Amino acid sequence: xxILKNLAxxxxxxxxxxLIWHFATMGDISPFVPRPLPLWEKxxxxxxxxxxxxxxxxxxxxxxxxxxxxxxxxxxxGVLIGSFRSARWFFEPLFEFLRAIPSTIMIxxxxxxxxxxxxxxxxVIVLGSIWPVLLNTITGxxxxxxxxxxxxxxxGVHGWGRVWHLVLPGASPAIMAGVRQSLAVGLIxxxxxxxxxxxxxxGTLITNFQNRxxxxxxxxxxxxxxxxxxxxxxxxxxVQKGVLKWYDGLKxxxxxx
Amino acid sequence: xxxxxxxxxxxxxxVALAVGLLGCSSGSVDGSTVKETQEGLTPISLGVFTSxxxxxxxxxxxxxxxxxxxxxxxxxxxxxxxAQLPALDSGKIQFLLASPVTPIxxxxxxxxxxxxxxxxxNDPDTVNDSxxxxxxxxSPLKSPKDLEGKKVSINALGSxxxxxxxxxxxxxxxxxxxxxYIQLAxxxxxxxxxxxxxxxxxxxxxxxxxxxxAGGSVLSDFIQEDGLGKNxxxxxxxxxxxxxxxxxxxxxIAALEETYEYANENHDxxxxxxxxxxxxxxxxxxxxxxxxxxxxxxxxxxGTFAELMTxxxxxxxxxxxxxxxxxx
Numbered sequence: 001x002x003i004l005k006n007l008a009x010x011x012x013x014x015x016x017x018x019l020i021w022h023f024a025t026m027g028d029i030s031p032f033v034p035r036p037l038p039l040w041e042k043x044x045x046x047x048x049x050x051x052x053x054x055x056x057x058x059x060x061x062x063x064x065x066x067x068x069x070x071x072x073x074x075x076x077x078g079v080l081i082g083s084f085r086s087a088r089w090f091f092e093p094l095f096e097f098l099r100a101i102p103s104t105i106m107i108x109x110x111x112x113x114x115x116x117x118x119x120x121x122x123x124v125i126v127l128g129s130i131w132p133v134l135l136n137t138i139t140g141x142x143x144x145x146x147x148x149x150x151x152x153x154x155x156g157v158h159g160w161g162r163v164w165h166l167v168l169p170g171a172s173p174a175i176m177a178g179v180r181q182s183l184a185v186g187l188i189x190x191x192x193x194x195x196x197x198x199x200x201x202x203g204t205l206i207t208n209f210q211n212r213x214x215x216x217x218x219x220x221x222x223x224x225x226x227x228x229x230x231x232x233x234x235x236x237x238x239v240q241k242g243v244l245k246w247y248d249g250l251k252x253x254x255x256x257x
Numbered sequence: 258x259x260x261x262x263x264x265x266x267x268x269x270x271x272v273a274l275a276v277g278l279l280g281c282s283s284g285s286v287d288g289s290t291v292k293e294t295q296e297g298l299t300p301i302s303l304g305v306f307t308s309x310x311x312x313x314x315x316x317x318x319x320x321x322x323x324x325x326x327x328x329x330x331x332x333x334x335x336x337x338x339x340a341q342l343p344a345l346d347s348g349k350i351q352f353l354l355a356s357p358v359t360p361i362x363x364x365x366x367x368x369x370x371x372x373x374x375x376x377x378x379n380d381p382d383t384v385n386d387s388x389x390x391x392x393x394x395x396s397p398l399k400s401p402k403d404l405e406g407k408k409v410s411i412n413a414l415g416s417x418x419x420x421x422x423x424x425x426x427x428x429x430x431x432x433x434x435x436x437x438y439i440q441l442a443x444x445x446x447x448x449x450x451x452x453x454x455x456x457x458x459x460x461x462x463x464x465x466x467x468x469x470x471a472g473g474s475v476l477s478d479f480i481q482e483d484g485l486g487k488n489x490x491x492x493x494x495x496x497x498x499x500x501x502x503x504x505x506x507x508x509x510i511a512a513l514e515e516t517y518e519y520a521n522e523n524h525d526x527x528x529x530x531x532x533x534x535x536x537x538x539x540x541x542x543x544x545x546x547x548x549x550x551x552x553x554x555x556x557x558x559x560g561t562f563a564e565l566m567t568x569x570x571x572x573x574x575x576x577x578x579x580x581x582x583x584x585x
Binding site (some may be wrong): 073108111115116117199203207208210211 | 329337347363408410437438442445
């Protein structure tokens with residue numbers, strides 16, 4: 001019963017909205033307005049057929065690879081820079097400057113420097129989505145619990161042990177908040193990077209449909225992006241639950257007191 | 258809780274979007290209702306895309322050709338003509354400068370859009386007046402059929418570039434279905450050719466000169482070779498407006514004809530307007546090669562467009578050219 005109730009909560013509003021949408025778009029209206037039924041038909045025929053292999057998977061692959069690079073690079077650099085106060089002072093103004101530059105504006109330059117290939121597209125995504133991870137990691141490392149930090153020192157925990165058992169777990173709530181932001185940024189940049197000089201991908205197909213006045217097809221691409229976003233954040237929620245188990249427990253205990 | 262707030266957030270956005278779109282569709286101006294201004298002029302909007310051709314229309318406005326024919330004209334600039342189709346369909350603008358591909362596509366998608374007049378004619382004697390397909394220095398490609406299996410850039414997928422190059426390759430005995438097209442702005446082509454990222458690229462003046470200066474050459478002046486040049490660009494109109502105001506449409510075409518005549522004879526005046534209109538350097542503006550402007554609509558040329566678009570599956574059902582070309 002409980003599962004049914006939860007399901008009703010989850011799907012209730014979307015179903016009501018889709019019904020309103022359906023009835024509001026009946027009759028003679030502009031062909032540019034999306035209608036739920038044709039949109040769903042196109043979604044199935046356009047994205048779940050041949051294009052799944054030739055466009056959707058390459059896009060998702062580039063996105064995941066770029067996110068992995070951003071997270072690894074962001075955490076490693078963040079831990080290094082966050083651990084030394086002088087390094088923080090040295091780099092932070094530069095980072096704040098760089099993160100403010102929209103990486104899409106760099107596409108023409110990257111076309112020249114990196115070339116017209118997947119590396120360029122991955123670079124665009126990384127240039128945008130690394131900053132939330134990097135800056136959040138620095139902040140997380142900086143604000144480690146001082147008592148824990150000093151205790152670790154007293155017990156002689158140094159080097160890798162310190163990073164693995166103290167720094168990374170201690171900074172993980174901040175890191176996860178950064179990762180969450182970079183997922184959203186990455187998805188946007190994935191699409192934009194494919195709108196320029198690309199031969200495949202979700203963004204390329206959407207632009208192509210727009211050029212061809214294929215309106216329902218174009219809207220179905222927008223729907224697909226929404227679905228990808230929801231799936232990404234669901235996966236993220238699972239990972240976060242595992243990584244931050246101790247943190248959630250700590251909070252629950254603190255709230256209990 | 259997190260998931261619920263997420264659902265709420267998403268749906269709020271969806272509602273806002275839907276309401277916004279419905280607002281657009283119901284609040285739009287009907288193409289047939291055009292009110293006169295106090296001076297007795299009919300307000301009219303023409304959508305153009307960013308190109309030197311903007312100067313031609315602007316010159317006509319400044320010379321007063323449109324006012325003489327009873328119009329208070331507003332020229333609206335956008336990056337591409339496809340982006341202005343919704344405005345043309347809803348009647349927010351009455352006329353649109355576009356490649357014939359756009360109105361033909363729009364028609365097969367059920368939009369009431371018609372071709373009313375010609376605009377630019379590709380001059381058969383010059384390559385530089387329009388777009389062509391170029392290759393870089395020392396390219397092994399010698400003729401269109403060598404493009405088989407190669408990476409070729411065009412400014413927009415599904416455009417005149419795609420059908421035009423396909424047709425040129427097929428006419429040369431090649432199989433166009435093996436070509437890999439990528440979308441690349443005309444101005445990015447010289448660098449991409451030089452770095453070898455693409456095997457051939459579609460570009461126009463002044464970049465054709467830039468490629469040639471770097472040792473590259475024209476592989477195919479495909480628009481000309483396919484016989485599409487005579488109606489390379491056309492003026493499309495809102496179908497409802499044309500049906501309800503045939504005399505006004507005639508007047509508009511007359512104003513266009515005077516504008517074209519002026520443009521064909523006054524290249525210096527046009528060039529002088531470019532730096533301000535398009536923010537391009539004065540030296541480049543002086544070197545601009547102007548194409549021929551003509552209001553003539555050639556049904557045979559437009560028929561070729563429709564045929565190529567059908568053959569290369571840009572449209573799924575065959576365009577009805579009788580319905581697409583406006584009858585005077």
